[in-house]
Amino acid sequence: MIETDMAITDVAVTTPAPVVSVKPVLLSTPGRGEDLQVRVSAPAVGRELPVIVFSHGFGWSLDGYAPLADFWAAHGFVVIQPTHLDSRTLSLPPEDPRTPLIWRYRVEDMKRVLDQLDLLEASVPGLGGRLDRSRIAAAGHSWGGQTASMLLGAHVLDPESGMEEDMSDSRIKAGVLLATPGRGGADLSPIAAEHFPFMNPSFADMTTPTLVVAGDRDQSHLTVRGPDWFTDPYFLSPGGKSLLTLFGAEHSLGGISGYNVAETTDEHPGRVALIQRLTWAYLRHVFYPEDPSWLATRSALADEPEPLGRVESG
Template identity: 70%
Template sequence: MTVPAPVVSVKPVVLPAPGRGDDLRVQVSAPVTGRDLPVVVLSHGYGGSLDSYAPLADHWAAHGFVVLRPTHLDSRTLALPADDPRTPLIWRTRIDDLTRVIDHLAGLEAAVPGLAGRVDHGRIAVAGHSWGAQSASMLLGARVLDADGAPGEDLTDPRVTAGILLAVPGRGGADLSPFAAENFAFMNPSFDRMTTPALVVAGDHDDSALSVRGPDWFTDAYRLSPEEKSLLTLFGAEHSLGGITAHEHTETTDESPERVALLQRLTLAYLRSALGPDDDAWRTAAAALAAEPRPLGRLESK
């Protein structure tokens, strides 16, 4: 593991977003040293903001990544009323937010003192947690099925070459709870065209009210997608996966600094190898987890 570098963060960097109703606000975090820095666009879960997921974003930035965190329209910081006309299509606007961030990478880079010229625009990953993971998955090739089961618009972004999907919702249809089926028509994904390499992370105690299936629902993105995927199952983890949404977050139901530390190490290793094919960090980290006498999780790949 490399020695962590000091990190500089700038927020909010405001991107014009005509037709969105609110301009897009982004936090940019990057190490103060290093060149040819790869990029991770990180999508928050329901209600989050550009400040969310500091335990991961700070760790990735300190170890050589530029981390871009947009605030989506569902953020509590925006407090959209339930009857806002944009609400039914926020799921789609979220995806536009992610592509907009990539479109404006040069401007985001220029907004951070000392960062210009140090970013590798050819190495980009997306990551997300919960609803953010579903948003990120669409850039990797996942599709939303319509009521007749036909795949919707292909929103794959060829600029994205890897993904990390944390607690990503699974199949729709009969696997949804009645409440989810009635209120969230977009929760009907197909993963069979999700060809971009990705790491899927699921907690084996993540029993969501959105599905009738139980924790294995969160493994669908791995099991139903083509190859070049890995699945990390975290033992005892619920939806916050030990507390990744924020430092000392009061909404964490399964607080575990050890589990968060494992996620920091493994996600960093995955990003390093996925965006740098000559880097063996992922193979080394996977072997170390397998050698643990009492591991906190299990890895499998295809």
């Protein structure tokens, strides 16, 4: 059944289901130094459930991004959230030899989740046999967006070898990139060039269908450019992408990283609700082309007298 909430830009969503969430599920990770902690959230009902593997932003953990994870799970997705080595919960010191390679460990974490889907599926009571392994999306916010983009086909110039490396994964069929950093080189600020040399992506080979979400007031100290830096994954990648530009949004995009989070400088529940519904509708569109939700949400947004954003595709 489809219901429409007129208070939130007329974006239609399916009726929410109860959610079962289990954490932490520990995945053995030889050579990483820490077992990989994972949270799995799933609707209590439904079969052939598509999967979203979500990469958190710098410092966060499996406990973050509840506004997105809760919504996606309540509306038919299994959401899997690994805790990367940069999480504040792990307190990895800057001098740790793994620190310069965390960008690489992050991608490996996401792939390890895919490698051990059977174990993760079994960790949630009643979830066994209900996953649709042919419909898997990668999503991420900020640094997590760069992590997800590499699974989608973006290449990063390895600061050690100077070579571009393909770390994409064919199991990933769709993506959602939220406030994801743009190209490096001359576009990086001096502090970013010095401390984050791995922030040098190429999106020329990112061919997987992807929704890019960017705020038009997201001014980062990591770039000498303006908020348009965060639209690079859309404009510098091949066609088949969509871009949601959020009006007035800063890096937290209204508060997607958590409820009542202090680092949210642009708290806006309506904006978060819009992101929830549009990301859900986009993934439904990619995984089930006959689903009308994406076209309906775009139309509803365009018809708003004072829209919170705009969508374009190319």
